[in-house]
Amino acid sequence: MEKKEEDVKEEKKEEIKIEEIKEEKKEEKKEEKKEEKKEEKKEEKNKENQDQHIHEEPEIKTYELGDEYHPINPDDEVIEYIGERIRALDHLEKCTKLKKLLLRRNVIKKIENISHLTGLIELELYDNQLKKIEGLENLVNLEVLDLSYNLIKKIEGLDTLVNLKVLFLVENQIHKIENCDMFPKLYDLDFGSNKIKVIENLDKLAPNLQKLSLAKNRIRYITNLTALTNLTFLTLQANKLSKIEGLDTLINLKELYLSQNFIEKMENLENLKNLEILDLAYNRIPKIENIENLSKLTDLWLNHNKIADFKDFEMLKYVPHVTTIYLWKNPIADAPSYKQRVMEYLKEVEQIDSFVIPKNTE
Numbered sequence: 001m002e003k004k005e006e007d008v009k010e011e012k013k014e015e016i017k018i019e020e021i022k023e024e025k026k027e028e029k030k031e032e033k034k035e036e037k038k039e040e041k042k043e044e045k046n047k048e049n050q051d052q053h054i055h056e057e058p059e060i061k062t063y064e065l066g067d068e069y070h071p072i073n074p075d076d077e078v079i080e081y082i083g084e085r086i087r088a089l090d091h092l093e094k095c096t097k098l099k100k101l102l103l104r105r106n107v108i109k110k111i112e113n114i115s116h117l118t119g120l121i122e123l124e125l126y127d128n129q130l131k132k133i134e135g136l137e138n139l140v141n142l143e144v145l146d147l148s149y150n151l152i153k154k155i156e157g158l159d160t161l162v163n164l165k166v167l168f169l170v171e172n173q174i175h176k177i178e179n180c181d182m183f184p185k186l187y188d189l190d191f192g193s194n195k196i197k198v199i200e201n202l203d204k205l206a207p208n209l210q211k212l213s214l215a216k217n218r219i220r221y222i223t224n225l226t227a228l229t230n231l232t233f234l235t236l237q238a239n240k241l242s243k244i245e246g247l248d249t250l251i252n253l254k255e256l257y258l259s260q261n262f263i264e265k266m267e268n269l270e271n272l273k274n275l276e277i278l279d280l281a282y283n284r285i286p287k288i289e290n291i292e293n294l295s296k297l298t299d300l301w302l303n304h305n306k307i308a309d310f311k312d313f314e315m316l317k318y319v320p321h322v323t324t325i326y327l328w329k330n331p332i333a334d335a336p337s338y339k340q341r342v343m344e345y346l347k348e349v350e351q352i353d354s355f356v357i358p359k360n361t362e
Contacts, residue, residue, distance in 0.1 A: 062107055066091035081106070089113045103128070111135040125150070126168075133157040148172070148190075155179045169194070170213075177201050184208065192216050192235070203227040214239070215257070222246035236261070237279070244268045259283070259301065266290050280305070281326060288312035294319055303353070304329040310338075316345035328353040 062085045066072050070081050074094040080102040087107050092098070092114060100122040101114070108128040114120070115138040123142060127149035134157045136142070142161050148170035155169065155178050166188045174194040181204035189205065190213035197218045202209070206227040215237040222241065225231070226249045234250065235257035242262045247253070248271050256272065259281040266285060269275070270293045277299040278291075285305040289312070291297070297319040308331035316322070325342060327333050335341075339352050350357055 060085065062087040064088065064090055078102070092117065100124075114139070136161060143185075158182065165208075180205060187211065189213065199224045206230065225250060247272060269294060277301075288315045291315055292318045295321070297322055299324045301326045302330065303327060306330065307332050310335070310341060313341055313345050316342070320346070321348055322346050323348055323350045325349060325351070326353055 063070055065086055070084060070086060072079055072091065072095060075097055076095055077097055078100040079098060083105040085107050086103060089108060089112055098117050098120055101120060102124040104124060105127040108125060111130060112135050115135060118138055118141060120139050120142055122144040124146040126146050130147060130150040130152060133147065133152060136157055137160050140160055141163055143163055144166040145164060146168040148168045150172055152169065152172040153174060155174060158179060159182050162182060163185055164183045165185050167186060168190045170190050171193040174191060174196060177196060177200050180201055183205060185208055186205050187208045188211040189209060192213045193216040195218060196214065199219060202224065209228055210230055211233040212231055213235045215235045217239055219236060219239040222245050225246055229249050230252055231250050232252055232254045234253060237257050238260040241258065244263060245268050247268060251271055252274055253272050254274055255277040256275060257279040259279045261283055263280060263283040263285060266289050269290055273293050274296055275294050276296055278297060279301040281301045282304040286307060288307060298321055300319060300322050303326040325346065332338055339355060342352050343349055
């Protein structure tokens with residue numbers, strides 16, 4: 001018996017109603033899931049915040065000069081605090097007798113509040129957080145200034161320091177040698193580990209400058225050293241040099257360090273008759289040559305090069321007073337008899353590479 005039309009309609013309505021109920025339940029479940037996810041995210045965020053709070057490093061405490069841990073006295077001639085996390089140059093108003101202020105490895109951000117310390121001879125602010133050379137104008141008696149291991153980008157603010165003898169600006173961010181023509185008494189200058197590309201503006205330091213350190217920069221050529229005839233120590237280690245040059249007038253040089261470059265030849269050394277230490281390690285040198293005039297040489301460092309021929313040892317007769325020679329990490333050093341061959345030419349040698357020759361006790 002066929003269903004009546006009204007019954008069919010009723011069934012259809014019921015089906016539609018059931019479908020609507022199902023859809024409503026689906027939507028409810030979706031909303032529930034959304035709410036659950038929100039809650040989960042909220043809990044995760046809270047947990048992260050809690051973990052961060054738990055593991056958060058406590059704020060590192062800093063200190064002041066003159067506090068209970070770092071006392072200062074008006075009669076002090078020397079104040080020295082190293083690695084004490086001192087944050088500023090404060091409370092020095094009464095320290096007018098101060099000769100040396102030594103504050104290595106602290107957290108000082110600015111040179112300030114010391115303009116009255118006109119009797120200061122040595123100032124050491126090595127390894128702080130300085131970004132600028134400033135506040136030194138009145139320190140006209142300063143002889144030693146060490147601002148190494150800071151964040152300084154420019155050599156400036158030193159014009160009045162005419163009595164300066166030692167200037168160290170190692171491991172900063174300096175790009176250019178400048179403003180260095182006002183130190184007639186300077187004898188030791190170290191600009192190592194910066195970003196310097198050119199040797200320049202040093203001529204006026206000629207009368208007294210004896211030690212010049214420009215290691216670990218970006219220098220490609222040895223230039224503008226002609227006037228520095230009183231130099232006894234020069235280091236240009238770890239630069240970008242490819243040639244030994246520009247040293248002809250440095251007749252008083254005793255120590256020359258040119259290791260860790262790209263030098264391919266031993267040359268232009270003939271005028272360095274007072275040289276005692278020659279460091280050419282870690283280069284690209286294939287041959288020992290042009291050392292005939294280096295009769296005062298005591299140390300010859302040639303390790304990590306390309307020297308391969310025993311015939312080169314003939315040159316060693318020109319440096320008879322060498323007591324220390326480094327040749328390891330050259331092809332020639334692989335020969336089992338190479339140390340004996342060296343000793344044949346260097347009668348005074350005491351050390352070959354790491355091998356210390358036993359002294360004859362007879």
